[in-house]
Amino acid sequence: MSKLTGSKKATQFTESVIREMTRLNDLHGGVNLSQGFPDFPAPAAIKDAACGAISADVNQYAVTWGARPLREAVAREFTRRYGLPIVADEQVTVCCGSTEAMMSTMLAIIDPGDEVVVFEPFYENYGPDAILSGATPRYVTLHEPRWTFDPDELAAAFNEKTKAIIINTPNNPTGKVFTRAELEAIATLCRKWDAIAISDEIYEHIIYDGLQHIPIATIDGMAERTVTINGLSKTYSVTGWRVGWTISPPSLTGAIRKVHDFLTVGAAAPLQEAGAVALGLPDEYYAKLARDYQRRRDVLLDILERHHFTCYKPDGAYYIMTDIRSFGFRDDVEFARYLVKDVGVASVPGSSFYKTSTEGRTKVRFCFCKRDETLTEADRRLEKLVEVQSR
Ligand SMILES: Cc1ncc(COP(=O)(O)O)c(C=O)c1O
Numbered sequence: 001m002s003k004l005t006g007s008k009k010a011t012q013f014t015e016s017v018i019r020e021m022t023r024l025n026d027l028h029g030g031v032n033l034s035q036g037f038p039d040f041p042a043p044a045a046i047k048d049a050a051c052g053a054i055s056a057d058v059n060q061y062a063v064t065w066g067a068r069p070l071r072e073a074v075a076r077e078f079t080r081r082y083g084l085p086i087v088a089d090e091q092v093t094v095c096c097g098s099t100e101a102m103m104s105t106m107l108a109i110i111d112p113g114d115e116v117v118v119f120e121p122f123y124e125n126y127g128p129d130a131i132l133s134g135a136t137p138r139y140v141t142l143h144e145p146r147w148t149f150d151p152d153e154l155a156a157a158f159n160e161k162t163k164a165i166i167i168n169t170p171n172n173p174t175g176k177v178f179t180r181a182e183l184e185a186i187a188t189l190c191r192k193w194d195a196i197a198i199s200d201e202i203y204e205h206i207i208y209d210g211l212q213h214i215p216i217a218t219i220d221g222m223a224e225r226t227v228t229i230n231g232l233s234k235t236y237s238v239t240g241w242r243v244g245w246t247i248s249p250p251s252l253t254g255a256i257r258k259v260h261d262f263l264t265v266g267a268a269a270p271l272q273e274a275g276a277v278a279l280g281l282p283d284e285y286y287a288k289l290a291r292d293y294q295r296r297r298d299v300l301l302d303i304l305e306r307h308h309f310t311c312y313k314p315d316g317a318y319y320i321m322t323d324i325r326s327f328g329f330r331d332d333v334e335f336a337r338y339l340v341k342d343v344g345v346a347s348v349p350g351s352s353f354y355k356t357s358t359e360g361r362t363k364v365r366f367c368f369c370k371r372d373e374t375l376t377e378a379d380r381r382l383e384k385l386v387e388v389q390s391r
Contacts, residue, residue: 017349049273109164118139120353121173139356203317306379
């Protein structure tokens with residue numbers, strides 16, 4: 001057998017479906033409502049801060065676990081918002097996006113054979129993250145319409161091999177915001193089985209209808225067993241900057257920092273400086289961000305419902321999961337391909353968010369982190385989509 005092949009690990013997962021949809025979209029000149037990145041400008045103040053840092057020659061490696069001003073800003077803001085004291089030097093590690101923060105955390109805490117509980121539908125990176133770190137994933141399904149989990153099913157997923165559970169709130173792709181009662185149920189299991197909560201909170205500020213984000217680290221007894229993951233990408237509309245971080249208990253920080261160091265050395269130094277400025281924006285910035293996204297959510301909900309999608313209204317994040325059964329296609333992939341090629345709108349097939357359940361085959365996801373003109377153009381193109389009944 002030739003050795004000129006990929007590793008066993010690399011053959012266990014496929015190319016990202018989301019990024020493939022973006023490429024298909026570019027090929028067909030479609031409106032891209034698949035990959036979650038804004039098509040509007042980032043705030044001027046933070047772009048100026050980034051240019052300023054480059055001009056001021058902040059152009060060499062930052063401290064590997066993150067420039068002090070950014071680490072201190074992360075610690076300060078978390079403490080200010082949630083009342084949990086965070087020590088930047090002992091708990092904050094800046095990474096190349098929350099993607100690398102998640103990977104470094106998993107590689108730092110997982111041994112082969114360890115189990116990790118993952119809710120599905122899940123953000124598609126968590127599957128490959130589990131494989132690359134050697135974890136055995138145990139999936140627990142969030143059930144529509146409110147994306148709730150069955151507490152018995154969750155309890156049955158934990159055992160003495162459980163090392164961690166991955167939580168994502170506000171959630172991609174469902175828009176679910178975990179309630180305090182749900183987080184307490186998860187926390188009880190983490191304490192019982194001595195497991196770590198890895199909490200991806202990248203949509204922390206994108207939350208609607210007056211709901212509050214609750215970090216699981218603030219639940220009783222969880223500060224010492226939670227790694228909170230976040231980043232600049234979504235809150236400041238700078239997905240291309242690749243700056244994220246972990247907030248970990250001091251007992252785990254050393255392992256995360258070592259893995260991070262040898263994976264990437266560090267995130268872009270001038271963009272970390274600008275990140276510290278971003279975290280200092282006034283509270284009104286965050287209130288407006290949520291207001292603007294809530295309006296876009298309502299615009300896209302109206303568009304999709306007029307075009308006969310069944311929508312699950314999100315409470316947070318910037319995606320809408322839809323049911324496509326009424327269109328009469330074989331499955332989500334066939335529908336998503338048709339939609340991008342023949343209608344000119346890119347979505348993400350629901351099955352890419354599921355591993356064990358077939359529930360994704362009746363769904364596609366759209367994102368609404370887009371300008372009004374983009375959403376209006378999608379509306380226009382969707383006129384071509386006819387319900388199966390009328391075909
Ligand atoms: C839940 C979730 N986590 C992480 C990321 C990636 O974030 P970053 O740009 O910080 O790597 C995304 C991007 O879509 C996401 O939806």
